[in-house]
Amino acid sequence: MTMALRATPFNRVHREMGARMVAFGGWDMPLHYGSQLEEHHRVRRDCGMFDVSHMLVIDVHGGDSRALLSYLLANNVDRLQRPGKALYSCLLNPAGGVRDDLIVYFLGQDWFRLVVNAATAEEDYAWLAAQRDLRAPGVTLAARRDLAIVAVQGPHARARVGQALPESAAVVNSLDNFSAICMGGTMLARTGYTGEDGFEILLPAAAAVALWLRLRELGVAAAGLAARDTLRLEAGMNLYGQDMDESTTPFETGLAWTVDLKAARDFIGKSALQNARPRRHALGLVAIDKGVMRRHQQVTTAHGDGEITSGGFGPTLGRSLALARVPLAVKPGDEVEAVVRGRGLRARVVKPPFVRHGVVLVKE
Amino acid sequence: MTTPANLKYTKSHEWVKQEADGTVTVGITHHAQEMLGDLVFIETPAIGRKLKQGEQCAVAESVKAAADIYAPLSGEVTAANAELADAPEKVNADAYAAWMFRLQPNDPGELAGLLDAAAYQVIAGADKR
Numbered sequence: 001m002t003m004a005l006r007a008t009p010f011n012r013v014h015r016e017m018g019a020r021m022v023a024f025g026g027w028d029m030p031l032h033y034g035s036q037l038e039e040h041h042r043v044r045r046d047c048g049m050f051d052v053s054h055m056l057v058i059d060v061h062g063g064d065s066r067a068l069l070s071y072l073l074a075n076n077v078d079r080l081q082r083p084g085k086a087l088y089s090c091l092l093n094p095a096g097g098v099r100d101d102l103i104v105y106f107l108g109q110d111w112f113r114l115v116v117n118a119a120t121a122e123e124d125y126a127w128l129a130a131q132r133d134l135r136a137p138g139v140t141l142a143a144r145r146d147l148a149i150v151a152v153q154g155p156h157a158r159a160r161v162g163q164a165l166p167e168s169a170a171v172v173n174s175l176d177n178f179s180a181i182c183m184g185g186t187m188l189a190r191t192g193y194t195g196e197d198g199f200e201i202l203l204p205a206a207a208a209v210a211l212w213l214r215l216r217e218l219g220v221a222a223a224g225l226a227a228r229d230t231l232r233l234e235a236g237m238n239l240y241g242q243d244m245d246e247s248t249t250p251f252e253t254g255l256a257w258t259v260d261l262k263a264a265r266d267f268i269g270k271s272a273l274q275n276a277r278p279r280r281h282a283l284g285l286v287a288i289d290k291g292v293m294r295r296h297q298q299v300t301t302a303h304g305d306g307e308i309t310s311g312g313f314g315p316t317l318g319r320s321l322a323l324a325r326v327p328l329a330v331k332p333g334d335e336v337e338a339v340v341r342g343r344g345l346r347a348r349v350v351k352p353p354f355v356r357h358g359v360v361l362v363k364e
Numbered sequence: 365m366t367t368p369a370n371l372k373y374t375k376s377h378e379w380v381k382q383e384a385d386g387t388v389t390v391g392i393t394h395h396a397q398e399m400l401g402d403l404v405f406i407e408t409p410a411i412g413r414k415l416k417q418g419e420q421c422a423v424a425e426s427v428k429a430a431a432d433i434y435a436p437l438s439g440e441v442t443a444a445n446a447e448l449a450d451a452p453e454k455v456n457a458d459a460y461a462a463w464m465f466r467l468q469p470n471d472p473g474e475l476a477g478l479l480d481a482a483a484y485q486v487i488a489g490a491d492k493r
Contacts, residue, residue: 032401035402035456036401036402036427036428037402037404037427037453226401226427226428230427290405290407291405291425292404292405292425292427292430294430312427313404313405313425313427315427341423341430
């Protein structure tokens with residue numbers, strides 16, 4: 001049985017550009033356009049663009065929208081007071097497990113916008129709607145499949161986006177990190193998933209291809225999901241469904257900083273997290289030996305076994321790196337062994353990120 | 365890229381070139397490197413190692429996956445391409461120029477069982493669906 005894959009507004013352009021297409025979260029997406037390494041380096045050194053229209057935009061409107069999100073998100077939306085500010089948060093289940101990770105934008109009086117992962121989009125929407133029905137029936141939720149999303153990332157992203165949107169160049173130049181602004185039907189956000197400066201542009205699907213082509217004329221390289229994965233891994237960012245899922249609490253995946261247990265407010269998963277006694281935590285590994293660490297491989301440490309949740313080759317590092325869940329006693333600086341194809345591969349434990357703004361931050 | 369007619373092939377995507385001195389040179393096909401994507405490590409067999417046909421003897425590791433490379437013929441390893449340790453991307457650039465190792469075959473009969481270019485193309489084409 002095969003299910004029909006969904007196509008973003010860029011599908012034809014990807015194919016015309018010779019992309020190798022893959023199924024991802026139910027969508028037909030570009031894996032790479034020839035060389036994922038080259039695409040990775042272009043983003044670190046210059047500027048690249050990604051079609052991330054498979055992610056779902058959900059608009060939350062209504063007088064109780066802040067109160068509803070305050071109860072649904074593990075991070076505290078009360079930190080969003082100025083319109084345009086963004087916050088990264090987990091959406092937890094009552095047991096404190098991660099249903100999804102998302103970015104919430106505060107866009108105006110009684111208006112928030114969530115951007116959630118593709119694979120979890122339908123479940124997220126149903127969960128939000130069910131919670132809304134229970135707690136804030138006046139709140140409206142709108143799944144914005146009419147919007148496309150282009151992520152433009154890299155040290156030259158600001159210059160290129162300014163050139164591509166000349167009427168907005170002043171806005172592009174002054175937009176703070178982790179902030180967004182809406183201009184007509186287009187939202188410009190200074191966010192991303194690469195560890196580089198950059199923007200995520202949410203715009204009407206009908207206008208999306210024209211922007212893509214304009215960016216391409218300006219020399220912005222198209223980059224696929226494969227480069228997106230190596231970039232986010234070097235940036236030490238979690239991938240939902242891989243580094244965490246419903247059986248993982250934020251404490252076990254390096255996301256304690258996104259959980260606000262101090263404020264008086266209650267939220268779904270709070271009591272479970274208050275009683276949680278995590279036995280493992282997430283840290284980074286950098287290979288000392290040659291070879292590539294991969295997801296699900298066992299990690300042997302002096303304090304017991306762990307497991308690699310994401311692994312691969314870091315093109316900027318020039319060696320293999322991984323995110324791993326290891327016993328709490330394992331600390332940065334320790335030497336451990338990953339079991340790679342039946343052999344022990346020595347690796348150094350580090351605190352992610354591995355690379356930030358084009359600079360390697362860790363040593364083997 | 366065309367599949368060179370002067371080479372022999374295996375179902376497991378190795379190519380084999382018969383040299384004038386009686387040895388054979390082995391690499392992986394253009395199709396194989398395309399399936400693997402950007403290569404980042406290549407591990408070649410030790411010189412002097414005696415291999416049986418079909419034995420796993422080298423590894424090509426890409427950003428995406430690791431692939432075993434198998435001995436296309438039984439024989440002794442006489443050379444390995446040391447260049448690939450520092451420049452695995454040469455296999456992506458030209459899979460038929462970037463050889464991996466050389467063998468002195470010890471069973472000439474095995475050579476006849478390898479695929480020719482036309483037969484290999486059928487296999488590579490089926491992979492692509």
